[in-house]
Amino acid sequence: MKPIPFEYYAPSSVAEALDTIAELGYSGKILAGGQSLIPSMNFRVARPGALVDLNNIPELAYIRPNGDGSVAIGTMTRDSKVEHDAEIKRRFPLIAEVMTYIAHPQIRNRGTFGGAIAHADPAAQLPAISLLMNADLKLLKKGGERWVQAEDFFLGPFMTVLEPDEMLAEVVLKPLPARTGSSYKQVSRQRGGYAQVAVASAATLDEAGRCKQVRMVLISVGDTPILSKEVSRILVGQKPGQEAFEAVAEAVAKGEIDPGTDVHATADYRRHLTRVLVVRSLTEAFQRAAL
């Protein structure tokens, strides 16, 4: 057997799960889809003393469109459910598109939407997309609830504001303004592989065709997904175009990212990819905004 021995709890309600994680404190870990946790347990990199399995809690898996245009996603909703959901496709086409980049079909059948965000891998898509859309995250603990915006959620690689007795329960995606286009561009070694670099952006035009608002997130080039400040400083109020996008790419690559070197790519190569993908992503987002 590969993982070290651990205690196993399979609560059947949220209340029971919250009691259990409160009791276990630092020795307990939540088991969602297991598609990140189990591989690292198989290598004995992760050695939790106890697992609290959320897979028997049906009340945590749902996609609920709200009247205000937002959509609430229960943390245990499988990636493949989000990928194929008609309402998500209609309201947030970018999310449906991005889901197909995450791992492989068999893994998306098990991995969960909330689990990926709680995992906070700087190379992962869903933490970045939640940051791009500044999603509202509902955190529960025994006897308490708090809402945190994605902008305040990620602290470092695999580190978030979640306390050991807390669980991410729901992710709320807020509606996008009219004349908004979004885009996701990624380079990886093979389909389904982690991003060497990826860039997600969402751009809104005003009636005169100038940039009204723009957000851009950079993936795999720092400790967390990085929300660019330069992009709105340079583009808001301007007519979007190639030259302006290149200025953004330059400013981002020089000042906003801190890529590392590993077996997949050198820091220099990641910087180069960032420049290229920023331009491509902004070009597509503004094109889509104009449709």
Next chain:
Amino acid sequence: MTKLYTIKVKVNGTEYERSVEPRLLLSDFIRHDLGLSGTHVGCEHGLCGACTVLFDGEPMRSCLIFAVQANGHEVQTVESLGTPEHMHPLQEAFSEKHALQCGFCTPGFLMTLVPFLEKHPDPTEEEIREAIDGNLCRCTGYQNMIGAVQLAAKKMAARQEV
């Protein structure tokens, strides 16, 4: 001694009741406890796809699920597809089109592709490539598998018409 859990799981239509340690992987449970060695184990961290089985009808990595989590669920392995005398049309097509050499990866490909063909009875090459992007094969170069899936789709359509 770690606590054992009693699980009831239906595998290939048969109900099993067994006691397991929570850290036992579903892949090892299938192979060692149930003796169904058709499910292969390559990497044990989700990369190769050799261990793919159907879990409540959906293809998943059995190396990334604990056996204890299968309690009350249904699993299908490659043994459920056919017998040497009566192979599944996809198995026939793999054999006819030389879509396997050593065969190590084959159970994972089959268990990924059988539900895929049910949802996509007439798949394009692009759709087939996407469906198998989570399965590694070191022998075939994949090209013959694409042909085999297309042939299987034809065989299955012909059977439907009969």
